[in-house]
Amino acid sequence: MKGVLLSGGTGSRLRPITHTGPKQLVPVANKPVLEYAVEDLKEAGITEIGVILGHKGREEIQDLLGNGSDYGVEITYIVQGNPLGLAHAAGCAKDFVGDDDFVMYLGDNILKEGVVDLVESFESGDFGAGIALQEVDNPQQFGIADVDDQGNVTQLIEKPDEPPTNLALIGMYVFSPAVFDAIEKLEPSWRGELEITDAIQLLLEDGYAIDSHVVEGWWKDTGKPEDILEANQLVLEDKSLKKRGTIGDDATVDGRVELAESATIEDGAVVRGPVSIADGAVIKSGTYVGPYTAVGPDSTLEGVHIENSVVIGESNINTSGRIVDSLLGKGANIGSADDFLPEGRRLVVGENSQLKL
Amino acid sequence: MHIITHACTQCGTVVSANELESNRVMKCPGLDCENVLRFTDLDESDQEHFLDNKASYEL
Numbered sequence: 396m397k398g399v400l401l402s403g404g405t406g407s408r409l410r411p412i413t414h415t416g417p418k419q420l421v422p423v424a425n426k427p428v429l430e431y432a433v434e435d436l437k438e439a440g441i442t443e444i445g446v447i448l449g450h451k452g453r454e455e456i457q458d459l460l461g462n463g464s465d466y467g468v469e470i471t472y473i474v475q476g477n478p479l480g481l482a483h484a485a486g487c488a489k490d491f492v493g494d495d496d497f498v499m500y501l502g503d504n505i506l507k508e509g510v511v512d513l514v515e516s517f518e519s520g521d522f523g524a525g526i527a528l529q530e531v532d533n534p535q536q537f538g539i540a541d542v543d544d545q546g547n548v549t550q551l552i553e554k555p556d557e558p559p560t561n562l563a564l565i566g567m568y569v570f571s572p573a574v575f576d577a578i579e580k581l582e583p584s585w586r587g588e589l590e591i592t593d594a595i596q597l598l599l600e601d602g603y604a605i606d607s608h609v610v611e612g613w614w615k616d617t618g619k620p621e622d623i624l625e626a627n628q629l630v631l632e633d634k635s636l637k638k639r640g641t642i643g644d645d646a647t648v649d650g651r652v653e654l655a656e657s658a659t660i661e662d663g664a665v666v667r668g669p670v671s672i673a674d675g676a677v678i679k680s681g682t683y684v685g686p687y688t689a690v691g692p693d694s695t696l697e698g699v700h701i702e703n704s705v706v707i708g709e710s711n712i713n714t715s716g717r718i719v720d721s722l723l724g725k726g727a728n729i730g731s732a733d734d735f736l737p738e739g740r741r742l743v744v745g746e747n748s749q750l751k752l
Numbered sequence: 753m754h755i756i757t758h759a760c761t762q763c764g765t766v767v768s769a770n771e772l773e774s775n776r777v778m779k780c781p782g783l784d785c786e787n788v789l790r791f792t793d794l795d796e797s798d799q800e801h802f803l804d805n806k807a808s809y810e811l
């Protein structure tokens with residue numbers, strides 16, 4: 396079994412964060428989303444991973460993952476170039492995959508239970524493909540699968556008006572090499588892409604059994620800022636958090652807190668977990684860091700009350716204001732306007748930023 | 753769709769035909785690989801197929 400990890404896409408829904416880097420590298424609980432995928436594949440015993448690169452952020456992704464040795468895997472890069480759809484991405488991996496089965500994992504997705512069960516379910520029978528499904532409340536907005544009593548997929552329908560089930564396809568698949576013949580037969584859809592669901596539909600029509608596995612734990616597609624915040628909550632909720640950094644005698648630290656070795660919580664600061672604080676970060680006196688916050692590397696927080704937020708890193712936040720439900724890009728700085736006249740906010744804000752004041 | 757790719761003979765990095773064609777000559781995007789990749793590294797039949805169907809390989 397091999398792994399194919401999709402790391403292309405424009406990340407347009409995560410602007411301005413993605414103006415300077417690929418969406419797969421946005422950190423959740425201080426770890427890039429893409430790393431969770433590599434670790435999930437490794438956990439499922441998959442050590443040969445093809446990483447599909449689009450136009451954006453190739454070098455950053457290669458810088459992070461390298462040849463895979465840091466993760467105990469072997470990485471082959473596959474440059475897709477034009478984003479012609481998931482089935483095109485899979486098709487580009489044909490030579491890499493060869494005669495093996497492979498897991499296809501969307502690099503901006505994150506799921507609690509990993510892919511071990513999906514792989515085991517696929518391997519328990521003779522299937523052309525296996526798909527991961529999750530029950531959703533609004534099946535009209537998803538690709539939906541109809542399945543029989545054994546969990547075999549009988550039909551796939553894109554955003555149905557009258558959904559036969561509430562089982563939505565999430566971005567995890569297992570394929571046999573038969574999928575490459577199906578992809579070869581595909582034509583681009585109305586949106587000009589080779590659709591992976593069309594490839595699975597063709598496998599069905601060609602008589603292949605398609606396995607399904609219903610994912611019970613949470614799953615997040617981290618395409619939008621609010622998804623990043625939610626994924627950050629979910630991961631912090633589950634992760635084992637260790638305090639290895641320095642905590643001042645007069646600092647107040649409650650609940651589960653991850654404090655990296657070179658991070659500091661100074662006297663007079665209050666941190667209430669679950670929280671993750673990365674290397675080189677300093678939480679100064681008079682600061683409150685509340686639940687579900689991740690403070691990225693080399694950030695300094697002074698005086699601020701911050702909660703349910705992701706500070707990606709290298710930020711200086713020195714204000715008495717309150718920050719909630721926020722995603723701050725790398726190097727974003729927030730100071731105080733208290734002593735300035737005329738009174739008012741002072742902003743230097745990049746393209747596509749979103750502020751609520 | 754016939755998906756055409758080329759694997760670098762030095763490092764195994766795979767590059768799709770649309771990427772090769774838009775660059776014509778490119779440094780291999782593999783890590784620390786100095787190999788040069790060309791659209792003409794593809795089989796002649798693949799080159800021809802790509803050029804005949806170029807529109808479908810563009811978004």
Ligand SMILES: [Zn+2]
Pocket residue numbers: 760761762763764765780781782785786787
């Ligand atoms: Zn190379």
